[in-house]
Amino acid sequence: MQANPATPDMTADRSVWCWIPSLYFGQGIPYVVVMTLSVIMYKNLGISNTDIALYTSWLYLPWVIKPLWSPLVDIFRTKRFWIVTLQLLIGASLALVAFTLPASHFFQVTLAVFWLMAFSSATHDIAADGFYMLALPQHQQAAFVGVRSTFYRIAMISGQGGLVFLAGKLGEHTGNVTLAWQIVFLVLAAMFFILFFYHRVVLPVPDTDQPTAKGTSPVAAFLETFASYFTQRHILLTLAFLLTFRLGEAQALKLVTPFMLDPAAAGGLGLTTAQVGVIYGTIGVIALTLGGLLGGFAISRGGLKQWIWPMLFAVHIPNLAFVFLAYTLPSNEWVIAAAIAIEQFGYGFGFAAYLLFMIMVSDGPHKTAHYAICTGFMALGMMLPGMISGWIQSQLGYQHFFIWVCVCTLPSIVITFFLKIDPAFGKKAEQAERA
Numbered sequence: 001m002q003a004n005p006a007t008p009d010m011t012a013d014r015s016v017w018c019w020i021p022s023l024y025f026g027q028g029i030p031y032v033v034v035m036t037l038s039v040i041m042y043k044n045l046g047i048s049n050t051d052i053a054l055y056t057s058w059l060y061l062p063w064v065i066k067p068l069w070s071p072l073v074d075i076f077r078t079k080r081f082w083i084v085t086l087q088l089l090i091g092a093s094l095a096l097v098a099f100t101l102p103a104s105h106f107f108q109v110t111l112a113v114f115w116l117m118a119f120s121s122a123t124h125d126i127a128a129d130g131f132y133m134l135a136l137p138q139h140q141q142a143a144f145v146g147v148r149s150t151f152y153r154i155a156m157i158s159g160q161g162g163l164v165f166l167a168g169k170l171g172e173h174t175g176n177v178t179l180a181w182q183i184v185f186l187v188l189a190a191m192f193f194i195l196f197f198y199h200r201v202v203l204p205v206p207d208t209d210q211p212t213a214k215g216t217s218p219v220a221a222f223l224e225t226f227a228s229y230f231t232q233r234h235i236l237l238t239l240a241f242l243l244t245f246r247l248g249e250a251q252a253l254k255l256v257t258p259f260m261l262d263p264a265a266a267g268g269l270g271l272t273t274a275q276v277g278v279i280y281g282t283i284g285v286i287a288l289t290l291g292g293l294l295g296g297f298a299i300s301r302g303g304l305k306q307w308i309w310p311m312l313f314a315v316h317i318p319n320l321a322f323v324f325l326a327y328t329l330p331s332n333e334w335v336i337a338a339a340i341a342i343e344q345f346g347y348g349f350g351f352a353a354y355l356l357f358m359i360m361v362s363d364g365p366h367k368t369a370h371y372a373i374c375t376g377f378m379a380l381g382m383m384l385p386g387m388i389s390g391w392i393q394s395q396l397g398y399q400h401f402f403i404w405v406c407v408c409t410l411p412s413i414v415i416t417f418f419l420k421i422d423p424a425f426g427k428k429a430e431q432a433e434r435a
Contacts, residue, residue, distance in 0.1 A: 016136065018202045023083070024148040026195045027128050028155025030090050030121035033188065034059050034114050036160050036257070036281075041167070043258050044177050044273060047107060053254040053390025055107075059114055060383035062122035067226075067372040070126045078209045079134060082127035084200050086120050091192030093117040098185035101178050126372070135206045153289045160281030163188070168274030229370050234420060238361050241415050242374060243381040245312075245354050248319055248408035249347065250382040251389035251401075256280065256322070259398050260336075264329050267398040269336060279337045287341040291348025298349075304356050305421040312416055315350030316409035318343040322402040354378075360421070 038059070042052045073082055093116050100109045132148065163184050170180035232238065260276050262268025271279070291314075299307050321339040330336055358378070362370035385408070393401040 015204070019199065019204070020132070020148055021151045022195060022198065023128055023132075023203075024151040025155045025158075026087060026192070026199075027121075027125060028152040029159055029188065029191070030094075030117055030124070032156050032159030033094070034118045034121065037163060037184075038110075038114055039254065040164055040257050040261070040273065040276065041181050042107070043261050044167070044171070044181070045101075045106070048390070048394075049255060049258045050390035050394050051107075052258065053393070054387050055111055056114075057254060057383050057386035057389075059111075059118045060379045060386065062115075062118040063125075063379035064376050064383055066122040066126060067376050069123070070372055073123065073126045073130065075211055077211055079127045079131035080203050080205065080209055083124065083131060083203065084196055086124040086127065087192055087196040087199060089120045090117055090124065091189050091196060093120065094185050094192060095189035098182045098189065101182050101185075131203075131206075131209065134208045135204050153285065156288075157282055157285045160285055161277050162281075164277030164281045165274045166277075168272050168277055171273060225370070226373070229373050232361065237415065237418055237420075239377060241357065241412065241419060242377040244411040244415060245315075246378070246381050247385055247411060248316065248405040250385040251392065251408065252319060252322060252405045253382070254386045254389045255393050255398075255401065259322070259326070262398075267326065267329075269325065269329060270331075271333075271336070275333065279333065279340055283337050284340045284344040287345040288348040291345040291350075292352055295349040295352025299352055299356055303423060304353060304360065305423045308353050308357075308416060308419070308421060311350035311353035312413065313350070314346040315354075316406070316413070318346035319402070319406050319409065323399070323406065326399045326402050357419075357421075 035056070038056050039052055042056070043049075073079065093113050096113045097110050097117075100106055100113065103109055166187075167180050167184045170183055171177045174180060229235075257276055257280065258268070260269045260271045260280060261273065263270045295307075295311060295314075298311075321343040325336065325339050358371060358374040362374055389401075392404060396404060
């Protein structure tokens with residue numbers, strides 16, 4: 001009986017299983033630390049929603065501009081070198097956050113460290129994705145794409161769920177919130193030092209993992225790649241869609257955890273940090289993952305053009321769950337968890353269309369670099385709205401703020417009317433031929 005080539009062979013690929021799960025778990029952790037844990041930590045330590053949203057949104061910038069220095073990862077040293085070196089640097093950054101939290105100006109100092117961590121993480125993403133393509137033949141790249149995605153999601157559950165729950169319980173046990181977060185960041189630092197030593201040993205050394213020749217040709221190729229992206233047909237429409245698809249979500253994302261933590265007197269749900277870790281960080285991320293899996297399956301059956309509208313509404317309509325929570329302020333944890341799960345499932349399902357749209361507009365001779373540029377605009381579409389979301393919420397209150405989030409979904413709906421999508425794009429080959 002012949003093995004299915006799309007299914008990883010546990011025996012033949014045992015060495016691959018030794019490093020792909022740990023590599024992509026390590027890729028997910030610093031992102032969730034910078035984007036989510038920092039927000040919850042600062043909220044616990046008394047920073048205002050306005051400052052949290054403004055300053056942590058700036059931390060998106062390294063992911064916005066990472067295409068600008070991605071050629072350097074190719075030109076200097078190997079991808080393997082970049083991976084292990086950056087994991088050591090990320091571990092040191094995590095330890096530095098722990099040691100600077102008791103300082104009188106901890107907000108400014110830890111933000112600076114988070115900046116270092118964000119640049120290290122964005123660069124690590126470039127190196128890890130490049131190493132994955134260099135270390136594996138094409139059939140293994142396809143076979144293990146689900147594995148890498150799964151372990152990235154596990155990192156999100158561990159960060160948003162397990163570590164937030166740990167911080168909450170430690171704070172309750174010790175009565176010292178600062179100490180609780182110090183312990184969490186020391187645990188994270190130890191984890192990354194272990195990853196550093198582990199990957200120094202187990203990562204393969206592919207013959208193809210070599211720095212490109214120095215000279216003018218890489219620079220010329222780099223400039224030509226950028227020019228070819230911005231001279232595509234309908235580029236302004238493409239950029240408008242990339243920047244507005246998450247306009248509402250970008251603002252909601254920064255205020256969801258403060259909303260869940262704030263007391264009812266301030267318009268919030270009054271949950272503990274541990275409860276947020278379970279409801280939003282665990283149940284929510286599981287629902288997000290399931291929605292994403294279903295979204296990918298649906299597009300493979302019907303194609304992007306068939307699913308773009310259902311998925312667009314799947315992302316936007318569940319934002320009404322936040323409006324419901326803000327107006328009713330339920331005390332029942334199961335009601336809150338159900339509302340969060342519905343919103344996250346819808347977002348995960350619909351976001352599959354956004355990812356495939358980026359793949360579609362990146363298709364061509366420079367697909368890797370063009371996809372990196374798309375992800376830069378995706379991050380920009382999260383960063384800019386997120387920066388002002390805290391101020392908007394402070395002016396409107398949670399109830400009207402979440403209505404505003406729903407209003408902000410309208411631009412992407414209008415833009416979608418004008419998108420040009422190949423009816424066969426995204427379908428499996430045999431289904432595309434039948435269409």
